[in-house]
Amino acid sequence: MNQIKKAVTSSPRRVSINAESRxxxxxxxxxEGKLWIEHAGERYLLRRTSNNRLILTK
Known part of the structure; x- marks a missing residue:
């Protein structure tokens, strides 16, 4: 199954992150309620379920 990669069109934003950041x-x-995350050379998918919960899968 081929995955289509979409280019991000918005410009990157810099934010300050700390332990209290939200x-x-x-x-x-x-x-579509999805976000691809790359971590330590692995790719993960964070998505919103039909029950409005979040699930992270590898």
Whole structure:
């Protein structure tokens, strides 16, 4: 199964992160409720479920 890679069109933003930082899932997830994350050479998918929960899969 081929995966289509979509280019990110928005410009990168710099933010200051600390132990108290919070961000809403709406800012992270695309219109399909998904976000691909690369960590230590592995790729993970964070997605919103139909029950409005978040699940992270490898």
């Amino acid at each position: 961000v809403t899932s709406a800012l992270l997830l695309n219109h």
